[in-house]
Amino acid sequence: MRSALNRAVRGVRWYVRELTDESAYDRYAAYLRENRPGAEVPSRREFERMRTDRQEADPRQGFRCC
Structure with missing residues (x-):
């Protein structure tokens, strides 16, 4: 159970880092x-x-507002 949770957390972290281009x-x-x-x-x-x-x-890139 714990390893499945760790895998899920690592997967979410990877996804967010890729999504935000961090x-x-x-x-x-x-x-x-x-x-x-x-x-x-x-x-x-x-x-x-x-x-x-x-x-x-x-x-x-076009107009950058911020």
């Missing part, structure tokens, strides 16, 4: 470590700033 930094850091071993891995704050700047520079 796991994007983890995927990016893993990608850099695997494919570019000499590259410096940015902090989460630096990553979020790069991602926001890239999204705002893309004209396909």
Whole structure:
């Protein structure tokens, strides 16, 4: 029973992280470590700033209200 509950909680946590794209930094850091071993891995704050700047520079994103 407890293992089934733990699996369910892990599944919900995974789903929420994917839905909110919170796991994007983890995927990016893993990608850099695997494919570019000499590259410096940015902090989460630096990553979020790069991602926001890239999204705002893309004209396909449209108007951003907030």
